[in-house]
Amino acid sequence: MTAAMIELQKVGHRYPGQPAVESLRDVDLIIHAGELVAVMGPSGSGKTTLLHIVGTLDRPTSGTVRIAGLNVSGMSDRELSGFRAARLGFVFQQFFLLDGMSVLDNVAAGLLYRGLDPASRRRAALEALDRVGLGHRLRHRPGQLSGGERQRTAIARAIAGRPAVVLADEPTGNLDSLSGAGIVDALRDLNRDGTTVIVITHSPVVAGAMHRTIEIKDGRIEADSDG
Amino acid sequence: MADTSRLRTGDLLSLASLGLRMRRLRAALSALGIAIGIAAIVGVLGITQSSESDLLGQIDRLGTNLLTVQNGHTFNGAEANLPVTAPAMIGHMPAVDHVAATSLLSPSIYRTDLVPGYESGGIGVRAADSALLATLDGSLLQGTFLNAATARYPVVVLGFGAARYLGIDRLDQPTHVWIAHRWFTVIGIMDRLPLAPEIDQSVLVGWPIAQSALGFNGYPTRIYVRTITSQTSAVDALLAATADPQDPEQVAVSRPSDALAARLAVQSSSTSLILGLGAIALLVGGLGIANVMFVSVLERRSEIGLRRALGATRGHIAAQFLAEALLLSTLGGILGVAAGIVATAGYATSRNWSILVPPISIWAALSAAIVVGAVAGLYPAIRAARLLPTQALRST
Numbered sequence: 059m060t061a062a063m064i065e066l067q068k069v070g071h072r073y074p075g076q077p078a079v080e081s082l083r084d085v086d087l088i089i090h091a092g093e094l095v096a097v098m099g100p101s102g103s104g105k106t107t108l109l110h111i112v113g114t115l116d117r118p119t120s121g122t123v124r125i126a127g128l129n130v131s132g133m134s135d136r137e138l139s140g141f142r143a144a145r146l147g148f149v150f151q152q153f154f155l156l157d158g159m160s161v162l163d164n165v166a167a168g169l170l171y172r173g174l175d176p177a178s179r180r181r182a183a184l185e186a187l188d189r190v191g192l193g194h195r196l197r198h199r200p201g202q203l204s205g206g207e208r209q210r211t212a213i214a215r216a217i218a219g220r221p222a223v224v225l226a227d228e229p230t231g232n233l234d235s236l237s238g239a240g241i242v243d244a245l246r247d248l249n250r251d252g253t254t255v256i257v258i259t260h261s262p263v264v265a266g267a268m269h270r271t272i273e274i275k276d277g278r279i280e281a282d283s284d285g
Numbered sequence: 286m287a288d289t290s291r292l293r294t295g296d297l298l299s300l301a302s303l304g305l306r307m308r309r310l311r312a313a314l315s316a317l318g319i320a321i322g323i324a325a326i327v328g329v330l331g332i333t334q335s336s337e338s339d340l341l342g343q344i345d346r347l348g349t350n351l352l353t354v355q356n357g358h359t360f361n362g363a364e365a366n367l368p369v370t371a372p373a374m375i376g377h378m379p380a381v382d383h384v385a386a387t388s389l390l391s392p393s394i395y396r397t398d399l400v401p402g403y404e405s406g407g408i409g410v411r412a413a414d415s416a417l418l419a420t421l422d423g424s425l426l427q428g429t430f431l432n433a434a435t436a437r438y439p440v441v442v443l444g445f446g447a448a449r450y451l452g453i454d455r456l457d458q459p460t461h462v463w464i465a466h467r468w469f470t471v472i473g474i475m476d477r478l479p480l481a482p483e484i485d486q487s488v489l490v491g492w493p494i495a496q497s498a499l500g501f502n503g504y505p506t507r508i509y510v511r512t513i514t515s516q517t518s519a520v521d522a523l524l525a526a527t528a529d530p531q532d533p534e535q536v537a538v539s540r541p542s543d544a545l546a547a548r549l550a551v552q553s554s555s556t557s558l559i560l561g562l563g564a565i566a567l568l569v570g571g572l573g574i575a576n577v578m579f580v581s582v583l584e585r586r587s588e589i590g591l592r593r594a595l596g597a598t599r600g601h602i603a604a605q606f607l608a609e610a611l612l613l614s615t616l617g618g619i620l621g622v623a624a625g626i627v628a629t630a631g632y633a634t635s636r637n638w639s640i641l642v643p644p645i646s647i648w649a650a651l652s653a654a655i656v657v658g659a660v661a662g663l664y665p666a667i668r669a670a671r672l673l674p675t676q677a678l679r680s681t
């Protein structure tokens with residue numbers, strides 16, 4: 059395989075409190091560029107924390123995180139924001155679309171913090187919506203779409219900036235199985251074009267469609283189909 | 286390599302309006318608070334300015350060079366006698382243009398001889414010099430004023446208020462009034478005299494007829510003096526001694542235009558009161574905006590989380606919410622300025638004043654609105670920026 063896209067070394071994460079919660083313990087993980095990875099595990103096992111740390115939304119309490127060859131542990135909040143804007147795409151279970159804006163504008167908002175002019179943002183948004191098969195829904199409001207279409211809009215938003223890594227946190231969790239299958243197809247297409255995709259899921263069906271499955275329990279990697 | 290987050294200024298503006306567009310009613314209500322405060326401030330300043338300029342215009346037109354001389358020892362507010370020689374003595378002073386003596390007489394006046402004796406309605410009968418019209422710079426609505434010839438006959442000129450009270454507004458038919466058991470013919474009706482309201486309420490008769498028919502003893506009780514404007518203060522200082530060299534302390538000299546000027550001062554003190562109320566309204570409006578912004582930050586946690594995931598820095602989040610608060614307060618400010626101008630225009634038009642809204646009040650009000658918005662939005666914006674992305678994304 060190619061160079062490591064994501065490299066976690068002895069990563070630990072602890073939520074302060076009484077008692078403190080140890081959500082990740084000594085996690086070592088390498089994900090290469092172009093991989094399609096499922097992360098599974100029971101609720102509270104640390105999956106989302108892992109995704110947040112890989113997505114630079116949270117910092118590990120211990121250990122080092124390298125993404126695309128960069129040590130992100132030492133970056134400032136500002137640098138991390140820039141890093142996310144340029145290289146990462148996120149898909150959430152709750153979609154997080156803004157109801158006040160059209161589908162096209164929601165997707166174009168994915169490029170808002172890149173400083174691009176509105177015309178090129180729209181162009182990229184159009185292209186991304188075409189890729190997820192929503193080229194005909196541009197002027198609709200998110201509220202007028204089905205659940206599957208909303209999640210595909212969110213995927214379009216994540217990929218509009220052509221990120222190196224797309225991180226999806228239970229993207230099919232709020233969808234019926236048919237819509238879920240559509241989302242899985244979209245993520246596989248994305249991966250086929252070279253994007254590294256990491257998906258958190260409870261569903262064995264979704265995990266089965268990925269190339270590699272990592273299982274987490276109590277903050278530790280229990281099983282790794284690639285390990 | 287440095288990947289940096291950048292947000293264009295134009296995009297920030299449309300982000301600022303996003304929250305307002307999503308919650309229009311809430312935005313309108315919170316902007317209204319600011320608008321009311323600003324409207325009060327602009328309106329009060331505009332109305333005061335318009336009325337001040339009207340008062341100043343009145344004072345200018347009426348002149349500040351009129352002085353009145355009275356006996357200071359009055360009893361129950363009634364006018365007391367001045368020396369008979371006073372008008373002539375004053376007339377000899379160098380800077381005096383006109384002098385006119387008047388004397389308040391005791392008889393009552395009636396529209397007809399049928400009115401019972403006790404209903405005289407605050408209208409007084411006054412003996413007056415024929416120079417009074419020129420001294421007061423007055424004018425007649427109807428007819429003519431007294432002159433050397435008519436002053437000897439039983440004729441009267443009505444003050445503005447007296448004519449109104451008696452119900453006399455035209456003289457095309459011979460018109461008479463009943464004074465001291467005798468008919469007097471009305472020969473003129475005077476226009477309003479803002480500097481001498483006591484003449485407005487009087488019926489004027491000539492000096493000679495007052496002496497021959499109304500038992501007038503010839504002592505003046507109130508003398509009007511018109512001076513050269515630049516010498517008014519000098520004349521003022523010498524007037525008491527000139528009017529009554531024996532007993533100058535008895536003489537009270539006043540300047541009627543001072544009463545109008547005093548109205549200016551009264552007005553400006555009530556203005557500061559209403560300005561204070563406007564400032565309080567503005568403050569309350571600011572609290573309303575702060576409140577709305579806090580609620581907005583709470584409601585839009587997941588949007589904040591999403592934006593952080595999309596690459597927004599803390600600064601971008603703070604800027605978005607601060608810009609929203611500023612937009613709200615600026616819209617409120619513009620609305621308030623417009624309402625204030627409309628209020629001023631309406632009030633000034635109803636009073637026949639010229640419409641004057643001091644530009645500084647508009648700029649000051651708008652700046653105040655912006656400052657209030659900035660202060661109100663600052664803390665909510667900081668709260669929004671301080672949210673950790675993971676906290677913001679943890680949906681409820």
